[in-house]
Amino acid sequence: MQKEILALNAFDPSAASAMDAKLRDAVQRRLRSFGAASVLFYQEPLRMERADGVWMFDAEGRSYLDLYNNVPSVGHSHPRVVEAIRRQVGLLTTHTRYLNEIVDCYAERLLATFPAEIDHLVMTCTGSEANDLALRIAKAATGGAGFIVTEAAYHGNTAAVTDVSPSARAGQPVPPHVRVIPAPEMFRVPAYNLGKRFAEAVDEAITDLERSGIGFAGLLADTIFSSDGVYADPAGFLAPAVKLVHDRGGLFIADEVQPGFGRTGASLWGFARHGVVPDIVTMGKPMGNGFPMGGVATRAALLDRFAAEAKYFNTFGGNPVAAAAGLAVLDVIEDEGLIENARVVGGYVMDGLREIGNRHVQIGEVRGAGLFVGLDIVHDRETKAPAPEIASVLINRLRHRGILIGAAGPYGNALKIRPPLCFTKDNADTFITACDEVLRESRPG
Numbered sequence: 001m002q003k004e005i006l007a008l009n010a011f012d013p014s015a016a017s018a019m020d021a022k023l024r025d026a027v028q029r030r031l032r033s034f035g036a037a038s039v040l041f042y043q044e045p046l047r048m049e050r051a052d053g054v055w056m057f058d059a060e061g062r063s064y065l066d067l068y069n070n071v072p073s074v075g076h077s078h079p080r081v082v083e084a085i086r087r088q089v090g091l092l093t094t095h096t097r098y099l100n101e102i103v104d105c106y107a108e109r110l111l112a113t114f115p116a117e118i119d120h121l122v123m124t125c126t127g128s129e130a131n132d133l134a135l136r137i138a139k140a141a142t143g144g145a146g147f148i149v150t151e152a153a154y155h156g157n158t159a160a161v162t163d164v165s166p167s168a169r170a171g172q173p174v175p176p177h178v179r180v181i182p183a184p185e186m187f188r189v190p191a192y193n194l195g196k197r198f199a200e201a202v203d204e205a206i207t208d209l210e211r212s213g214i215g216f217a218g219l220l221a222d223t224i225f226s227s228d229g230v231y232a233d234p235a236g237f238l239a240p241a242v243k244l245v246h247d248r249g250g251l252f253i254a255d256e257v258q259p260g261f262g263r264t265g266a267s268l269w270g271f272a273r274h275g276v277v278p279d280i281v282t283m284g285k286p287m288g289n290g291f292p293m294g295g296v297a298t299r300a301a302l303l304d305r306f307a308a309e310a311k312y313f314n315t316f317g318g319n320p321v322a323a324a325a326g327l328a329v330l331d332v333i334e335d336e337g338l339i340e341n342a343r344v345v346g347g348y349v350m351d352g353l354r355e356i357g358n359r360h361v362q363i364g365e366v367r368g369a370g371l372f373v374g375l376d377i378v379h380d381r382e383t384k385a386p387a388p389e390i391a392s393v394l395i396n397r398l399r400h401r402g403i404l405i406g407a408a409g410p411y412g413n414a415l416k417i418r419p420p421l422c423f424t425k426d427n428a429d430t431f432i433t434a435c436d437e438v439l440r441e442s443r444p445g
Contacts, residue, residue, distance in 0.1 A: 127284020265370025
């Protein structure tokens with residue numbers, strides 16, 4: 001049974017009575033304010049106070065190696081980003097209805113990282129807002145209303161974007177304008193040609209949307225399929241589907257909120273691994289290294305068509321403080337060689353996990369690109385049966401060893417490894433050794 005994304009690795013409030021008094025009081029204080037909307041991690045929630053680089057520190061001063069949080073992509077509290085924000089907030093923070101040098105500089109710098117066809121930008125505050133706007137642009141451009149997503153996709157939390165996020169609707173049918181296709185995986189469903197198989201699924205979904213009278217607007221895909229369990233290879237498998245989408249009059253929306261900004265270790269953008277040019281690119285979390293930022297990059301003709309029907313303005317989107325943070329992030333990625341670091345250290349992580357997999361049958365597959373790795377946890381490699389309960393034990397025992405990690409996939413059995421891009425081989429050794437020890441301790445008998 002598919003799990004809702006927020007339920008993965010979530011704290012169960014009914015367990016609060018078993019905690020020590022101090023932690024129980026902190027949890028109850030949170031619940032009094034946030035109620036049922038509260039989402040906390042781990043069987044024993046953490047009270048965090050500060051963070052630096054790849055480390056987070058709780059209220060008792062204990063350090064935790066962060067392999068989960070892709071928001072501070074260039075490192076928690078990076079001094080160059082902190083200083084850029086501090087300096088700009090002391091000068092000017094306002095909307096973009098005034099001309100401002102740093103805003104225009106950031107827009108030009110960011111657009112220069114895309115293929116030439118993608119030449120216009122709209123700034124938002126979150127990835128959810130960016131994906132919401134992308135859906136509107138696609139509908140205006142095509143006249144269709146139907147979208148295709150993968151079976152455990154997550155694209156955000158506005159009403160429109162929740163509709164195209166099956167992992168946020170577990171147990172509920174998707175709306176009539178959405179078609180869901182299988183994730184592009186080859187571990188449990190081998191394929192001699194993954195690109196052909198994925199394109200065929202897209203083709204069937206388009207035909208169904210057209211037959212229903214809804215019409216086809218676009219394919220929306222996180223280009224590393226992170227919520228589906230992390231699927232990156234083989235590089236290029238998306239190309240046949242993108243060509244098909246264009247041949248059938250739709251748009252390809254590349255959701256780069258998670259794989260973007262160098263995480264995949266080959267380019268600033270995840271879609272580049274597949275040799276495709278999207279019609280729309282959406283961005284979010286890592287843009288400002290913790291400062292709320294989002295954006296949509298697209299082709300001029302598409303934005304012109306949308307703007308002819310509806311004007312879009314986001315009060316805080318692209319404000320000067322956000323632009324300053326964004327520029328600092330781009331500078332740090334370039335100056336510190338973080339894309340290459342993601343490639344080298346990410347490969348080292350995957351090699352190390354595969355090596356311990358030789359003695360732990362619970363490790364079904366290690367997959368990913370750069371510093372975005374999926375560790376598929378199974379009962380055994382013969383059946384490849386997902387083992388979310390083993391993954392949960394691993395996650396919570398690692399937490400007690402000072403290592404933070406999360407889960408992904410429709411069953412919550414894939415560990416999602418995405419540390420800050422300044423992660424080192426020494427950090428990787430700490431994690432791999434801990435995984436090895438926890439799996440050894442968890443062996444039955």
